[in-house]
Amino acid sequence: MRIVLILLMVIAEVSCSSQTKVNDSTFSKMFWLASGKITRNDTTFQTLATSPFYVVITVTDLKINYTKEICVEYPYIEGAIEKDSGNTFIDIKNRIFKFKSDEALNNVGFWQYDTVKYKSCIAGITKEQLQREWNEDLFEFRDKYSGECQIYYAYFLFKNGVLSTRGSLAGGFSIVDDKELMKIEKRILRQ
Numbered sequence: 001m002r003i004v005l006i007l008l009m010v011i012a013e014v015s016c017s018s019q020t021k022v023n024d025s026t027f028s029k030m031f032w033l034a035s036g037k038i039t040r041n042d043t044t045f046q047t048l049a050t051s052p053f054y055v056v057i058t059v060t061d062l063k064i065n066y067t068k069e070i071c072v073e074y075p076y077i078e079g080a081i082e083k084d085s086g087n088t089f090i091d092i093k094n095r096i097f098k099f100k101s102d103e104a105l106n107n108v109g110f111w112q113y114d115t116v117k118y119k120s121c122i123a124g125i126t127k128e129q130l131q132r133e134w135n136e137d138l139f140e141f142r143d144k145y146s147g148e149c150q151i152y153y154a155y156f157l158f159k160n161g162v163l164s165t166r167g168s169l170a171g172g173f174s175i176v177d178d179k180e181l182m183k184i185e186k187r188i189l190r191q
């Protein structure tokens with residue numbers, strides 16, 4: 001009976017997790033592209049974008065030593081670092097940020113990010129489905145997937161190796177396809 005129960009738990013976990021395996025170098029490259037930063041001759045330049053990228057990071061509240069993985073628009077990370085007044089621990093390579101101030105934690109939405117809501121939002125969704133719907137009709141896609149679950153779709157896509165944005169001034173949800181990523185990378189490297 002115990003073996004059957006454990007087997008059922010494993011099957012349930014595998015079926016709920018429709019994530020593809022993405023390696024650390026892919027996550028690092030996605031994070032770098034989202035940052036829009038390039039370093040030349042020991043000087044870092046920031047490219048500007050009207051559509052901030054979503055990234056997944058690990059954040060720790062140093063006051064209570066509580067850690068969780070969240071999704072946030074990249075510019076909010078820089079804002080949190082600024083608000084934390086030098087108390088921040090940063091490991092860019094592994095996308096790990098540790099903050100002491102409530103202001104910094106609030107800036108990245110640390111307490112708003114809800115794992116239960118995430119599971120509810122992405123139930124039954126696959127990366128392929130999201131990409132197919134985006135490619136078929138981007139306006140219908142934005143209507144369907146923008147809103148309160150948007151950050152959770154972005155989390156799901158990032159963990160599956162796909163960047164997404166809060167689309168420019170209108171705020172609709174957008175997926176960044178491979179062609180667009182290549183353009184962004186070329187633009188950053190040209191600067």
